[in-house]
Amino acid sequence: MGVNIWDKFDKEIDTEGLAKDVEEAAENGGRREVPHDTYEVEINKMELTTSKKGDAMFTCWMKILDGEYKGSLIFMNQVVMQGFQIHIVNEFLRSLVSEVQEGEKPDVTFKTYNQYNDVIMDVWEVIDGNFEYLLDYRENSKGYNVFEIKEVYVLED
Template sequence: MATIWEKFDKAIDTKALKEDVLAAQENKQEYRDVPKGHYEVKIEKLELVESKTSKPMVACWMKILSGEYKGQLIFYNQVIHVGFGIHKATEFLRSLDSGIEVTFDNYKQFYELLLNILEVIENKFEYEVDYGEDKKGYGTYVIKEVFEV
């Protein structure tokens, strides 16, 4: 029987995590905020979580694959308790080009949809993302290109 910890071992690159711990111990690891720009990324995490304000939220971690910020993460978080938020999240999910029809029926279905999309794209696709900011200061995330690995 699988435990919750086996789920984490599968979802998280523990080898890289151990290397991060060693680098932090040696004070060699310097993380700076990732500036707005174009990055080649892979999706590390894609799930439905509960926000700090107890609302359903799509959480996506995009790991930068090259350049000065290689190894750092860009975080996409979209609260989906109103129609506009669901629209923004579904548009982002469609841009990942998983081949899965992206629709929202209910939260249980949407949770399973995110798991299915991650299963299809994980280690199979990489993306060029335009990471920006709108006039209200909210992050924008536009997938410009999809690459098969």
């Protein structure tokens, strides 16, 4: 009788580490928790939506492009019901288009939610497939996640 095929896997794979990863994934709803750090990312999705409570909320999905967490997503979800919340999103949107030429750069301002949704879509159209970013993903003193674009990389055609 031949060698058990699973013996090969047990020898070559860190099964203890793998079992721990499975346990961790179960605790995080199947997603691997991405620690605060600096990552090179691309924007995969960006929209104005509603939170579970029904509040207006900006959401942005950022995919990590390299390193240990390559392929993982970082989610920015910011409720936009108060002035300071909209300001946070405005600053983030402006940083995404900082390398776009004047005249082609969307005017990132809030007047109404309908208009703001259009602004977000305009920013998305300008950046989609054209830029990658160096993201500083950290926590502020109050325990909230902070998403700061440190560098903008223009992709060549």
